[in-house]
Amino acid sequence: MNVTQSKQLRATYGEALAELGAADSRVVVVDADMAEGTMTGGFKKRFPERFFDVGVAEQNLMGVGAGLSLAGWIPFVNTFAWLLVLRAGDPLRTLVSYARTNVKVVAGYGGFSGPMDGATHQAIMDLAVVRALPNMTVVVASDHHQVRSLLPLVADLEGPVYLRLSRAEVVDVHDESTRFELGKAIPLRTGGVVTLISNGPILGRVLKAADLLAESGIPASVLEVHTLKPLDGEAILAEVGRTRAVVTVEEHNIIGGLGSAVAELLAENLPVPLRRVGIQDCYGETGPYEKLLDLYGMGVQDIVAAAEEVLRRRDSNLCDPQLRRQNTP
Amino acid sequence: MPLLINQKLVNQTLVCYQEENVLSSLSSKSFVGGCQKPPMKPLSDVQSLQRLAWKLRLDALKMVFGAKSGHLGGSFSAAELITTLYFYKAHLDPRNPGWEDRDRIFVSKGHCAPVYYAALSRVGFFPRQELATFRQLGSRLQGHPDRLKLPGVEMSSGPLGLGASAAVGCALGLRLRRSPARVYCLLGDGETQEGIVWESAMCAAKYALGNLTFVLDYNRYQLSGPVERVMPLEPLEQKWQSFGFDVRRIDGHDVGQIVEALDRDSPEQPGLILALTVKGKGVSFMESSSAWHGRVPTPEEMAAAQQEIRQNLEAVSPAHDAPQTVAAPGRKS
Numbered sequence: 001m002n003v004t005q006s007k008q009l010r011a012t013y014g015e016a017l018a019e020l021g022a023a024d025s026r027v028v029v030v031d032a033d034m035a036e037g038t039m040t041g042g043f044k045k046r047f048p049e050r051f052f053d054v055g056v057a058e059q060n061l062m063g064v065g066a067g068l069s070l071a072g073w074i075p076f077v078n079t080f081a082w083l084l085v086l087r088a089g090d091p092l093r094t095l096v097s098y099a100r101t102n103v104k105v106v107a108g109y110g111g112f113s114g115p116m117d118g119a120t121h122q123a124i125m126d127l128a129v130v131r132a133l134p135n136m137t138v139v140v141a142s143d144h145h146q147v148r149s150l151l152p153l154v155a156d157l158e159g160p161v162y163l164r165l166s167r168a169e170v171v172d173v174h175d176e177s178t179r180f181e182l183g184k185a186i187p188l189r190t191g192g193v194v195t196l197i198s199n200g201p202i203l204g205r206v207l208k209a210a211d212l213l214a215e216s217g218i219p220a221s222v223l224e225v226h227t228l229k230p231l232d233g234e235a236i237l238a239e240v241g242r243t244r245a246v247v248t249v250e251e252h253n254i255i256g257g258l259g260s261a262v263a264e265l266l267a268e269n270l271p272v273p274l275r276r277v278g279i280q281d282c283y284g285e286t287g288p289y290e291k292l293l294d295l296y297g298m299g300v301q302d303i304v305a306a307a308e309e310v311l312r313r314r315d316s317n318l319c320d321p322q323l324r325r326q327n328t329p
Numbered sequence: 330m331p332l333l334i335n336q337k338l339v340n341q342t343l344v345c346y347q348e349e350n351v352l353s354s355l356s357s358k359s360f361v362g363g364c365q366k367p368p369m370k371p372l373s374d375v376q377s378l379q380r381l382a383w384k385l386r387l388d389a390l391k392m393v394f395g396a397k398s399g400h401l402g403g404s405f406s407a408a409e410l411i412t413t414l415y416f417y418k419a420h421l422d423p424r425n426p427g428w429e430d431r432d433r434i435f436v437s438k439g440h441c442a443p444v445y446y447a448a449l450s451r452v453g454f455f456p457r458q459e460l461a462t463f464r465q466l467g468s469r470l471q472g473h474p475d476r477l478k479l480p481g482v483e484m485s486s487g488p489l490g491l492g493a494s495a496a497v498g499c500a501l502g503l504r505l506r507r508s509p510a511r512v513y514c515l516l517g518d519g520e521t522q523e524g525i526v527w528e529s530a531m532c533a534a535k536y537a538l539g540n541l542t543f544v545l546d547y548n549r550y551q552l553s554g555p556v557e558r559v560m561p562l563e564p565l566e567q568k569w570q571s572f573g574f575d576v577r578r579i580d581g582h583d584v585g586q587i588v589e590a591l592d593r594d595s596p597e598q599p600g601l602i603l604a605l606t607v608k609g610k611g612v613s614f615m616e617s618s619s620a621w622h623g624r625v626p627t628p629e630e631m632a633a634a635q636q637e638i639r640q641n642l643e644a645v646s647p648a649h650d651a652p653q654t655v656a657a658p659g660r661k662s
Contacts (some may be wrong), residue, residue, distance in 0.1 A: 064498035
C-alpha cells in the first residue's frame with residue numbers, strides 16, 4: 001500500500017529489514033549503539049541471534065561486518081552516514097571495497113536529515129567518498145516503496161553495496177506498480193524540454209518544481225538515478241539528448257555526488273548546459289529539515305530557477321564561447 | 330561464499346603440492362575432520378617445525394632481496410608463529426581453499442607478507458616458484474596480501490589493526506553457523522597502537538569468542554624505533570587480561586611453547602598469545618633493530634644472512650635430538 005501520509009524512511013527500512021531477515025536466513029545485522037536511530041531494533045527483536053551491537057566503535061562495526069561476510073553471512077551494517085565513510089573509512093576501503101566483501105553498508109541520516117543535531121551529524125560528503133571506492137554499488141533511496149523493493153535486491157547482489165537512507169519524513173513518489181532494478185534509472189516524467197535528474201527524498205521537491213515549470217509552460221522530464229554507481233549513462237544520455245538542458249538535484253555537496261557524476265558523463269559525451277542544485281560546498285547548521293533545504297539552495301524555487309537558467313543558456317548557446325562571442329552585440 | 334580460486338589454479342597447485350611435498354617430510358598422518366572433506370594434517374614434531382621456520386626465513390630473505398623491497402624484520406620474528414599455525418594447528422585444505430569449515434588464519438600484520446607467502450606456498454596454495462614474483466608487476470604476491478589475488482589469503486591486509494576486527498567478525502559468523510572452525514589472528518606489537526584493535530578486543534570479550542585466538546608478535550621494535558619509546562604498550566599482559574582475554578605469555582621462537590599455547594582451550598574466552606620474539610630473528614645484524622623493519626640487504630649482507638640462517642637450520646638436527654612428538658589435535662566432527 002502506498003504511503004501517502006508523511007512517514008520516516010528509516011521506519012520503513014526497519015520493517016523491511018525484519019521482513020528480509022524472515023525471508024533470507026543469511027542476513028545478519030550489525031549496529032553501533034544506534035538501533036534506536038537506524039531502526040534495526042525490529043530485526044533485533046525477531047532475530048536476536050543474528051543481531052550484533054558493537055557499541056560506539058564504528059571502525060570495528062565495519063570490520064565485523066566484513067568478517068561476518070567471510071563466514072558466509074550477508075551482513076547489513078548500520079549507523080550514521082558520515083561515520084560509515086569517515087570514521088570507518090579505512091575499514092570500508094580495505095576490508096569492504098578493496099577486499100570486495102559482500103557487505104551491505106546502510107547509511108542512516110543521509111544529507112540534512114539529522115537536522116537538529118547540527119552540521120557534525122549531517123552527511124554532505126558520503127556519496128563523494130563511496131563513489132570513489134572501486135567495487136562499490138551506491139544506491140540512494142527515495143521513498144518507502146523503493147526501500148521495501150530494493151532491500152532484497154541489495155541482499156542478493158554479490159558484492160559491497162552502500163545504501164543511503166534518510167531520517168526525513170517522506171511520502172511515496174512511486175506507486176505500487178513501479179518495479180526497480182539496480183543500475184536502471186527511472187523516468188518519472190518524460191517528454192520535457194528540460195531534464196531534472198535527482199535521487200533520494202528530495203525527489204518530492206523535484207516533482208513539485210516540475211509541476212510549477214509545467215504550469216508556466218515548461219514541461220520538464222524527471223529522471224530518478226537511484227543507483228549512483230554504476231551510473232545508468234545510457235538512460236541519462238538518451239534523455240538529455242532530447243532536451244540538451246540539465247539540472248541535477250541532490251541532498252549532498254555539489255562536489256562528488258550526483259551532480260558531479262552527471263557532469264562527468266555529459267562533459268565526456270554530450271556537453272550541454274548543466275546546473276547542479278545541492279549544498280554549495282559549505283556545512284549546514286541546526287534547524288528544521290525543510291527550512292534547511294530551502295536555506296541551503298535546495299528549495300523548489302531554486303530548482304525552477306536552475307531549470308529556467310539552463311534553458312536560457314541552451315537557447316542562446318551561451319555554453320559555446322565561439323557562439324557566445326558571435327551573439328554578443 | 331565466493332570461491333576464490335579457479336579450477337586450473339587448483340590443478341597447478343595440486344601438482345606443485347605433490348612435487349614439493351613439504352608436509353610429507355614431516356611425519357605425517359592425515360585424519361578426518363570437518364564436515365566436508367578431510368583436510369591434510371600432519372602429525373609433526375617440534376624439530377621439523379623449527380627447521381621449517383628456518384626454511385621460511387630463507388624463502389623470505391630471497392623474496393625481499395629479489396624484489397629489492399619488503400619487510401624482513403617482522404617476517405623473521407613471526408616465522409615460528411606462522412609455521413606452527415599453518416603446519417601444526419590449523420585445519421586447512423589447499424585443494425579446497427574455500428572449505429567452509431577450515432580454520433581461518435588472519436595475518437593482520439600484512440607487512441610480514443614474505444614469510445606469510447612462503448608458508449602459503451609450502452602448504453600448497455600456489456606453486457613455490459611463484460615466490461620469485463614477490464612485489465613484481467602483475468604478480469599475485471602483492472606488497473601486502475590481497476585475498477582476491479592469492480588463494481589462502483583470508484583477508485586483504487596491510488593497513489594496521491584491521492585484521493583484528495575482521496577476525497572477530499569471522500569468529501562471530503563461524504560460531505553462529507555452529508562451525509567447528511577456529512580463528513587465529515597474527516598481530517604486530519606496534520599494530521596494537523591502533524584503536525580498532527581495542528574496539529575488536531572489547532567486542533571479542535563481549536561475545537565470549539572462545540573460538541578466537543590473537544597471536545601477538547611482540548618483537549618490541551616498530552618502524553621508527555623501540556615500541557616502548559614510540560608509544561609504550563606495557564603492561565601488555567594485564568591490558569589484555571583486563572580486556573577479557575585468556576593471556577598466554579610465551580617465547581615466540583620456541584615451537585614447543587607455541588604448540589602448548591595454541592592447544593590451550595578457553596571455551597568462554599578469547600585467547601591472546603603474547604609471543605616474545607626478536608625482530609630480525611636469526612640474522613645477527615638484523616636482530617632487535619628498527620633499521621631492518623623495511624631495509625633490503627646488500628649482496629654482501631644477503632650472503633652473510635643466508636649463511637647464518639643455514640647454520641641455524643643445520644643446528645636443529647633431528648639426528649642429534651630425539652624428536653619430541655607433538656600430536657596435532659583432530660577436529661571432532
